[in-house]
Structure formats: C-alpha cells, structure tokens
Amino acid sequence: MAHPRVLVLENQRFQRSVLIKMLDRLGLRDVLQASDGDQAMAQLMACGGVDIILCDLADRSLDCLDFLHRARQADLVQAVALCGELLPELLRAVMQMPSLSGLQMLGVLPPSLELHSLRRLLRRYSQAHSPFKQLPVPRALPDEHEIHQGLALGEFRAWFQPKFILGTGRLAGVEALVRWEHPTRGVLLPAEFLAAVLAYDLIDQMFKQLLEQGLSLLSVLRRQQVHLELAFNLHASQLLSDEVTLYIQQALLRYDFAGSTLSFELAENGLLDLSPRIQENLLRLRMLGCGLSIDDFGMGFSSLKLLCQLPFNQLKLDGECVRRMDEPHSQAMVASTLALARSLDMSLVIEGIGNQRIHEGVLALGCEIGQGYYLARPMAGYRLLPWLDAYFAGQRNAKNC
Known part of the structure; x- marks a missing residue:
C-alpha cells in the first residue's frame, strides 16, 4: 500500500524537525507539521485529513487528548502514535490501550526517538490497513x-x-x-x-x-x-x-x-x-x-x-x-x-x-x-x-x- 500521510504535532522545533527527518528517511514524503492544536486542525481541514498523528501526550500546552477527540469526530485521522517522555503509570496504561480517543493506538516512541521504533509503529498501521487484509467473517451463533x-x-x-x-x-x-x-x-x-x-x-x-x-x-x-x-x-x-x-x-x-x-x-x-x-x-x-x-x-x-x-x-x-x-x-x-x-x-x-x-x-x-x-x-x-x-x-x- 502507499505510504501513510502523517501529521507531526510538536511544539518544540528541534524535536519536530528530528521526527520529520526520521519520517523522510523511512520514505514518507507526505508529512505535515504543526506546533499547536489549532494549527494542526487547520492543516487537517485544508488537506482533507491524514492517516496518522504523531504527538506528545505529556505536553500539557498541546492538550493532545482534546485535539485528537476533535480530529476523530471530524473523521480527519485514523491512528495515533505518541512520542515524548511519559510518567511510568501513564506509559503502562497507554501501552495496553488498543485505541486512544477512538483512534487506533500504534504505540509510544521512546524519548531517544529511535528510527527502528518509528518504523515498527508505521508497520502496525500498514498491517492493519492493508487492502489485502481480509477481516474474519463472524459466524452466527448456533440456534x-x-x-x-x-x-x-x-x-x-x-x-x-x-x-x-x-x-x-x-x-x-x-x-x-x-x-x-x-x-x-x-x-x-x-x-x-x-x-x-x-x-x-x-x-x-x-x-x-x-x-x-x-x-x-x-x-x-x-x-x-x-x-x-x-x-x-x-x-x-x-x-x-x-x-x-x-x-x-x-x-x-x-x-x-x-x-x-x-x-x-x-x-x-x-x-x-x-x-x-x-x-x-x-x-x-x-x-x-x-x-x-x-x-x-x-x-x-x-x-x-x-x-x-x-x-x-x-x-x-x-x-x-x-x-x-x-x-x-x-x-x-x-x-x-x-x-x-x-x-x-x-x-x-x-x-x-x-x-x-x-x-x-x-x-x-x-x-x-x-x-x-x-x-x-x-x-x-x-x-x-x-x-x-x-x-x-x-x-x-x-x-x-
């Protein structure tokens, strides 16, 4: 399948540029960026939506949960991956969640921003949305x-x-x-x-x-x-x-x-x-x-x-x-x-x-x-x-x- 479109929501310019370069190294060219929720929403509305949002849940200034909820309500995104350093109890919780704000939860990047970890998260999205992936047809319960x-x-x-x-x-x-x-x-x-x-x-x-x-x-x-x-x-x-x-x-x-x-x-x-x-x-x-x-x-x-x-x-x-x-x-x-x-x-x-x-x-x-x-x-x-x-x-x- 084609590479997914990604929006990087990160208010630290250096961190944002590192993530964008990593995505580029993985062959993703259709990458948007924003430094706050309002700018991110404007980008989504202008382009018709993205496949994945990459954001820092721990950054309170971004209020990622509210933004993700609004983006999902508008049907402008399919999945989310998190970056940044989370408290241990938060990390434990989100690592067990199959979805966040109604979006497919791909995982959490370590603070060191390792390329192989980002590749693994993107692969999860590709596997879940492959056009060749056949969903099992549920059998009716016996009478x-x-x-x-x-x-x-x-x-x-x-x-x-x-x-x-x-x-x-x-x-x-x-x-x-x-x-x-x-x-x-x-x-x-x-x-x-x-x-x-x-x-x-x-x-x-x-x-x-x-x-x-x-x-x-x-x-x-x-x-x-x-x-x-x-x-x-x-x-x-x-x-x-x-x-x-x-x-x-x-x-x-x-x-x-x-x-x-x-x-x-x-x-x-x-x-x-x-x-x-x-x-x-x-x-x-x-x-x-x-x-x-x-x-x-x-x-x-x-x-x-x-x-x-x-x-x-x-x-x-x-x-x-x-x-x-x-x-x-x-x-x-x-x-x-x-x-x-x-x-x-x-x-x-x-x-x-x-x-x-x-x-x-x-x-x-x-x-x-x-x-x-x-x-x-x-x-x-x-x-x-x-x-x-x-x-x-x-x-x-x-x-x-």
Whole structure:
C-alpha cells in the first residue's frame, strides 16, 4: 500500500524537525507539521485529513487528548502514535490501550526517538490497513435446535489440558475444556457456541455430560493406579440453584471418588455480584472437599474483601497478564498476584504459558504451577491416555538416569 500521510504535532522545533527527518528517511514524503492544536486542525481541514498523528501526550500546552477527540469526530485521522517522555503509570496504561480517543493506538516512541521504533509503529498501521487484509467473517451463533441436537448426539466433548509443577515438570492435574465436535463445522471452541448455550439455558445439561466424561476417564486411570485432580469450568449462574451442586455430590458417590478429586473454576467477572445462594453453594462444594479456583484472574475487578470472604483456594492468572513477561509491568503483575495468593493461603496457576520465555520468566519469579501450549495442548480423552503413558514412562526413565 502507499505510504501513510502523517501529521507531526510538536511544539518544540528541534524535536519536530528530528521526527520529520526520521519520517523522510523511512520514505514518507507526505508529512505535515504543526506546533499547536489549532494549527494542526487547520492543516487537517485544508488537506482533507491524514492517516496518522504523531504527538506528545505529556505536553500539557498541546492538550493532545482534546485535539485528537476533535480530529476523530471530524473523521480527519485514523491512528495515533505518541512520542515524548511519559510518567511510568501513564506509559503502562497507554501501552495496553488498543485505541486512544477512538483512534487506533500504534504505540509510544521512546524519548531517544529511535528510527527502528518509528518504523515498527508505521508497520502496525500498514498491517492493519492493508487492502489485502481480509477481516474474519463472524459466524452466527448456533440456534437452539442445533445445540439440543448436539447434546442429544453427544457432540459436546471434554478435552483435557495438563497443568504442571513448573520447577520439576511434574503433573499437577488436568483441566477439562469443552469442545463441540460438530459433524460439518469441525471442532468448535467455546467462543463459537458458549454464549448460545447460556442464552438457551442449556449450560447445566452440557456440564453434566462433561462431568460424566471426566469421571469416566478418571475411573479408567484409577484402574491403572493413576490419580489426578480434574478441574471443570462452572458459570456462576449455575449455582443459583442447588441442582448442579447436588449432581456433583451424587456423581462423586456413584463413581466412588473423594471430593478432592475435582476442582471447579469460576471466571472472575462472574463473581462481581454474588447472591447468598451462590455463596452457599460455593461453601457446599468446598465442604465436599472440592477445590475452587478464580479463573481469568486479573481480567475482572475482584475486591480484596471479596477474595477474603469467598471459600476459594486457588487463583488462575489470565494468560494476557504474562504475554509480555520481558516488560516490567507484567513482571510486577505476576509478582503481586503471587504475593496476594500466598497471603490468602491460595495456590496460583499461571495460564497462557505459550513459549520458553514466559515459562522461564514466571519460574524466575517463584511461580509454581502453570498451564499453556508450550507445556501441553488440550487433547481429546482418547489422546490423553497414551499421552499420560508416555509422560509417566519419561518420568520413570528420568529417575533411573
């Protein structure tokens, strides 16, 4: 695609000239400049708009936020990149923002104004606005009849993802994840059907099928002298009545498993407004011996008071929090969550360990349990059994060496 048109908004003449020269070195010739918001707006109106505005958010004399808002309202700009030195807390905030004043947020240039950093920001804009970039076409959610049929035919299956003790590689348990093995659309992830399952009030029926599949698998493993903790996801709304809690209790009795065999994960954003009935059913599950985990921790708004009041014994830190483990703010988030978990006598599981860098980073901070594609991918039950055979054989060989 053609080079984007850029407006440099900077009231320091030297800084402005440096930025313009850098843009020129990168091959951008269509570059406008302004020293204040009014001049910048006049330039935009005269030329019909630009693709990118490069401005110093920290310069109070420019009031960049107000200017960017006005420019976006007039549809005169598509994206923004920031330059200048920001306070650490501001830098942390804007680096996580996908947009600013309704504009695509490309990133922040370091105060040293490095050419390769500017090239990277411009590349982000080009990639997002490439004429060859095809936007995914969202699939319509399945209708109620299709889900009923899938449940009746047993198409909703538990897939299993192992969790590990990070320092030793020892298996810490397995999480059951739902997949819809659709006859024509292939294997569907929860994002493609879970909202519909909830909307049609079929979540309990689906959960019961997954629980039975999981306990059946544990029965097979028990005959092989293999004992694992198995975790399932629960939606907070499922605990508004006693039905699911009673079903879990009866299933444990039927399969002759202790409650400690099972753990249940509830998403943090579902715990913001808990009714007394939900709290009572959480207590019932803990009294059965089942583990309780706050899933996707770090993505909701749990209060310390809430954490102290509820009978959870585990936090699962969302994978988004560790994706950039080489950055100080991610390290601080992991370290503070680990300290919080320990102070509340909870274990901490790190989700989303997708590569060696993340694995080494969380291990260096003292995290003990982890889960992610780098360690093991989710797999169907018939694949988990040979995977476990190979895993335990490897563990025995390691001991004999």
